[in-house]
Amino acid sequence: xxxxxxxxxxxxxxxxxxxxxxxxxxxxxxxxxxxxxxxxxxxxxxxxxxxxxxxxxxxxxxxxxxxxxxxxxxxxxxxxxxxxxxxxxxxxxxxxxxxxxxxxxxxxxxxxxxxxxxxxxxxxxxxxxxxxxxxxxxxxxxxxxxxxxxxxxxxxxxxxxxxxxxxxxxxxxxxxxxxxxxxxxxxxxxxxxxxxxxxxxxxxxxxxxxxxxxxxxxxxxxxxxxxxxxxxxxxxxxxxxxxxxxxxxxxxxxxxxxxxxxxxxxxxxxxxxxxxxxxxxxxxx
Numbered sequence: 001x002x003x004x005x006x007x008x009x010x011x012x013x014x015x016x017x018x019x020x021x022x023x024x025x026x027x028x029x030x031x032x033x034x035x036x037x038x039x040x041x042x043x044x045x046x047x048x049x050x051x052x053x054x055x056x057x058x059x060x061x062x063x064x065x066x067x068x069x070x071x072x073x074x075x076x077x078x079x080x081x082x083x084x085x086x087x088x089x090x091x092x093x094x095x096x097x098x099x100x101x102x103x104x105x106x107x108x109x110x111x112x113x114x115x116x117x118x119x120x121x122x123x124x125x126x127x128x129x130x131x132x133x134x135x136x137x138x139x140x141x142x143x144x145x146x147x148x149x150x151x152x153x154x155x156x157x158x159x160x161x162x163x164x165x166x167x168x169x170x171x172x173x174x175x176x177x178x179x180x181x182x183x184x185x186x187x188x189x190x191x192x193x194x195x196x197x198x199x200x201x202x203x204x205x206x207x208x209x210x211x212x213x214x215x216x217x218x219x220x221x222x223x224x225x226x227x228x229x230x231x232x233x234x235x236x237x238x239x240x241x242x243x244x245x246x247x248x249x250x251x252x253x254x255x256x257x258x259x260x261x262x263x264x265x266x267x268x269x270x271x272x273x274x275x276x277x278x279x280x281x282x283x284x285x
Contacts, residue, residue: 030174034147034167038182041165042115045269046122046145046182047105047261049098050198051129051189051220052091057099061085061092094189094221095132101187101254102136102144108262110142112270119184119265120145124175125157125166129189134160147175176201184269185216185261190224206247207240214268215247218257222250 016022056064065085068078102121109119121137123130125146137144138160146161149169157166169175179186180202188199199219205211219225231248234240251257 027171027174030167030169030171031177034178037165037167041143042117043120043143043145043165043182044116044118045184046120048122048179048183048186049102049129049133049189050124050186050191050195051094051098051132052191052195053124053126053128053130054192055091055095055128055132055190056088057095057132058089058092061089065089091190094129097220097254098129098132098187098189099136099139101257102133103140104136104254104258105261106137106140106142106144108258110140117143118269122147122179122183123161124148124194125161127156127158129191131158131160133187134158138162147178149175180205180211183215184213184265185218187218187220187257187261188225189220190228196229203244203247207244214264216249216261216264217247218260219248219250220252220257222252225250 010016017025065082065088068082068085105119106121109117112118120143121133122145123133125134125148130146134144134146135158143162143165144160145165145167146157147167147169148157149172157168167175167178176198179198186199186202188195199217202211202215202217206215206217231240231245235242235245249260251260
């Protein structure tokens with residue numbers, strides 16, 4: 001008797017699931033999986049850290065700098081490499097500040113006495129400032145989220161992200177959705193194209209009224225960012241209004257940032273009734 005071969009179910013067919021026709025299914029998967037995990041862990045909202053993936057801890061940067069210092073000055077590009085190592089050592093202060101700020105915010109949120117997990121640290125899951133923020137949360141004994149993206153470089157998930165809250169995205173727009181949707185605060189440390197892209201996207205959403213919640217946007221180190229971006233120039237040329245940058249709050253040290261963020265949450269998101277009755281659940285509209 002001839003054996004009848006049944007066709008493969010669509011949801012078990014890798015060829016179909018990876019085809020262009022199934023793209024919408026893959027998009028939905030990147031929407032639904034994080035939603036499911038956040039509900040499982042009772043995560044109501046987040047504090048998102050943005051910043052350069054290239055920055056290293058002071059310990060790593062110092063080791064690199066000392067390695068170049070003992071090299072033969074006659075080696076080609078010695079001076080250039082030494083200057084770069086010195087610059088990385090100077091920039092490592094931002095890594096250390098991100099660790100400390102994340103640690104303090106996690107301690108603070110864990111002691112709120114709420115039933116849900118509030119103001120959880122969230123990053124892009126990679127190295128640099130992202131690693132620093134996840135590291136700070138872990139050292140405080142708290143959860144932290146890593147929304148990683150598949151790109152040709154700097155794509156590995158750092159070891160400090162909570163395992164069950166580590167995500168790998170293919171679609172940038174879906175990753176950005178999850179950055180913005182749960183965030184009550186964004187902390188923007190010094191960074192490059194990716195950091196500026198994320199910061200300006202949030203600014204645009206605030207400017208156009210697409211984000212209606214009380215979102216705090218902390219820009220860390222006023223001197224750095226005003227050297228990189230001429231916001232006054234944009235105002236003077238009439239391409240933005242002065243009030244368009246009211247959403248930006250510049251901070252220059254950990255104490256200042258911690259105070260600003262916690263006071264913002266206490267004012268807008270931690271009313272007495274919220275804690276007594278339980279916080280709002282993760283619901284998508």
